[in-house]
Amino acid sequence: MLDEVHQILPLQSTDEYECILGTIGEHSVVIVSVPIGDYDPETPSPLPAWLKFRFHSIQFCIIAGIGSGVPSKEHDVRLGDIVVSEPGHGHNGAREYGLGKTSSLNDHPQRPQLQRLPIDVSAAISAIQTREFIQVEGSPITKFLIMEPASRAAELSQRPSLISxxxxxxxxxxxxxxxTCLSCDRSKLVSRPSRDSYEPWIHLESIAVINRVVKDARVRDRLSENIALCMEMGTAGLSDDFPCLRIRGIADYADTHINEHWQGYAAIVSAAYVKALLLQVSAVQVDSS
Known part of the structure; x- marks a missing residue:
């Protein structure tokens, strides 16, 4: 999704993370991979402090990648859809939970929304959502899913069959x-209406941040009561020091039927949303906000 890839910076003795530098539209971008694993929700992540030390001009942070969908009768979240965190009521769009050994959920106090997203970033989110709703020019991210033929990215960007x-x-x-769920009982499937389009839907709502991988649909359904449409793991505290937006492509339903078929596509639609968003935001406006 980068329009230009810059030379990779050599690691310094103080570096804790590897990063890729490049540009999207008018923006200089730093891509950092967050280590995956269990974490303590009470312990702040060292990443924000490292970013501030290493890069002094960062304006805002986007946490992108895959997540688990939290579907409900009110919200038709499906594999390949995109969930974008929606700040509100004094929080930054993420609710943090600890998950005990007995699959009990402990709702941690919401972190205050210390810094708001630049107003033109919020406006760009609304613009994408409006285009999605009235279906102007098709999905705003579809054109970024066309990859170079025979590349690994092209293989990943192919939407898996709806049969999965x-x-x-x-x-x-x-x-x-x-x-593959070939031996699973089809009579246990939840009945859902068919969709008119294969393009991913974009949902604006809270995202639940969990301290470990969840493969329990009962835990997932308890989250739906709190109006979270997606869950992710390992990113608590990343939004404390920067204005922050979370964008997740839905790769599974956090149940025992998890498979890897949708992970590549979900990751790429998440990245495509990031590009569509940044191309609508002026770097000058962000710097001056």
């Missing part, structure tokens, strides 16, 4: 050794 987008009843466990 199965949402089972929360109490029904995966049956079989493989991740």
């Amino acid at each position: 987008d199965w949402l089972y009843e929360a109490e029904y466990q995966h049956n079989g050794e493989f991740d």
Whole structure:
């Protein structure tokens, strides 16, 4: 998604993370991979402090990648959709939870929204959502999913067959050794209406940040009661020091039927949304806000 890739910076003795530098539109971009693993929600991440030390001109942060969908009767979240965190009521669009060994959820106090996103970034989010709603010129991100033929990115960007987008009843466990669900009972599938388009839907709502991987649909459904449409792991505290936006492509439903078929596509649609967003935002406006 980078329009230009800059030379990779050599690691310094004080560096804790590797990063890629480049540009998207008018913006200089630093891409940092966040280590995956269990974390303590009470312990702040060292990443914001490192970013401030290493790059003094960062204006805002985007946390992008894959997440688990939290579908409900009110919100038709499906594999390949995009969930964008929506700040409100004094929080930054993320609710943090600790998950105990008994699958009990502990709702941690919401972190205050210390710094708001630049107003033109918020306006760009609204503009993309409006175009999505009235279907002007198709999906605003579809054109960024066309990759160079025969590349790994092109392979990942192919939307998997809808036959693999199965949402089972929360109490029904995966049956079989493989991740294809070929042996699972189709009568346990949740009935959902068909969609008119294969393009991903974009949802604006809260995202739940969990301290470990969830493969329990009952835990997922409890989150739906708190109006979270997506869950992710390992990113608590990253939004304390910068204005922050979370963007997640839905790769699974956080149940025992998890498979890897949708991970590549979900990651790429998340990145495509980032590009569509930044191309609508003027670097001059961000610097002056």
